[in-house]
Amino acid sequence: MxxxxxxxxxxxxxxxxxxxxxxxxxxxxxxxxxxxxxxxxxxxxxxxxxxxxxxxxxxxxxxxxxxxxxxxxKARISLLEIKSDLERVKNINQGNYFSYLFYKQNGGKYDKKIKKRFGCVTWEQLLKKELGVSKAKRIIVLKQQRQFLSQDELFSEIKKVWNKFDRRPTYNEFRENSQIGISVFETRFGKWTIAIEQFCLSNKNYNSNPTGMSFKVTKELLIQDLQKIKETYNPEALKFKDYKKYGGNYTKMTFLKYFSSWKSALQSVNIKPGGEWNKSPEKELLFDELQRVWEHLGRQPLYKEWNELSKYSREVYDRKFGGWNKAIHAFIADREKPEEEIVINNSKTENEIPIDNVVEIVNPENSNIVETIIMKTPRSVPPKLRFRVFMRDHFTCQYCKRTKEEDGVKLQADHIIAYSNGGETVFENLITACWDCNIGKSNMTL
Ligand SMILES: [Zn+2]
Incomplete structure (x- = not known):
């Protein structure tokens, strides 16, 4: 196996x-x-x-x-063939520059990789080099109008793009979505960031939340942001997750860029780090949680979905095991290790025998005769053992082949020889079964 x-x-x-x-x-x-x-x-x-x-x-x-x-x-296509296909589309577009999308929409035969054949890095380069056409500049039309645009008009353009994103657009987002070239703003205000700050000052409903690279983040701003939350909510401890819930503006990455850790960021405003940052849970707890989520999904959990599903964050696993993959491997190695068998030894007196280990079998010939058997293992399947059985059977019901992941069936580890017939709770006597099949089976046995 x-x-x-x-x-x-x-x-x-x-x-x-x-x-x-x-x-x-x-x-x-x-x-x-x-x-x-x-x-x-x-x-x-x-x-x-x-x-x-x-x-x-x-x-x-x-x-x-x-x-x-x-x-x-495939025989290598000649450069001439490619070029003539490009020329064809150029003619369709009346001798003008065209995008790759336009090229494909007009029956372009080759994919974007052809640019490499001509030693070009971008599509624009390729068209400039081979067809002598370049992208038209949007600003050209506006050039004469530039000086006539009022501040209100400029601001209403910012407002339009802002509303589209429902937040402060980044430099690139604005550049790509504004009808008015960003250089107009730069000329008028000196800098794009000043333009947007001015806009926020005169439009109180728009608060200049930093969202993108265009905004210069400083350590002071991060501290201010924490300070603001401290004054408003006065939390005793603050997990990063809760920082975002309270309306924190910055990402964890940003904090880690300016502080050695989230903890040290919090220290700067005298807040205690919350929960997971204080203590690292025991390995066994982390494994149990991994097993819980794994069984819930019926497959190996993905790194990217983990935080949604678990009470411990990925970072906790990363720190404890030196990476997510290492955590998964450590977990599997642990679960594959056979458990020490809980075996009842004969020298125990009757009172010491757990009730879970006693089976009473009614004699099929004479129902007045009841035989008491003391089993070596308890009836209930310990979680680790259950997981080993699931792993061996690939989280698939061995009777109907349905899975948790695809069919949503609830799985359990089922005794092959029923416990009540003397079948012990051991790896070899257990099998993955869905709820339906297990009920069907026990009905038949009984
Ligand atoms: Zn089944």
């Missing part, structure tokens, strides 16, 4: 990557061609990582002794 395999490799060294290439090839592609895309559907490492280690995909396959693709490469 193969051990349970987590979704990600723990080590991305050459050996483990080659091992993974071989595993996927043998299990899914034997004698067939294995492309990167297909590999990615089954692999615990992305083909991108493989290429980073081996230079090219073919090189990696060679190292892993996997036959290279049998298909011959």
């Amino acid at each position: 193969s051990a349970y395999e987590p979704n990600k490799l723990l080590n991305y060294n050459e050996d483990s990557i080659i091992g993974e290439l071989k595993r996927v090839y043998i299990n899914f592609f034997k004698d067939k061609q294995m492309t990167q895309r297909e590999f990615n559907l089954h692999s615990r490492v992305s083909s991108y990582t493989v290429i980073r280690h081996f230079g090219t995909w073919d090189n990696a396959l060679k190292k892993a002794e996997i036959p290279l693709s049998v298909k011959t490469r």
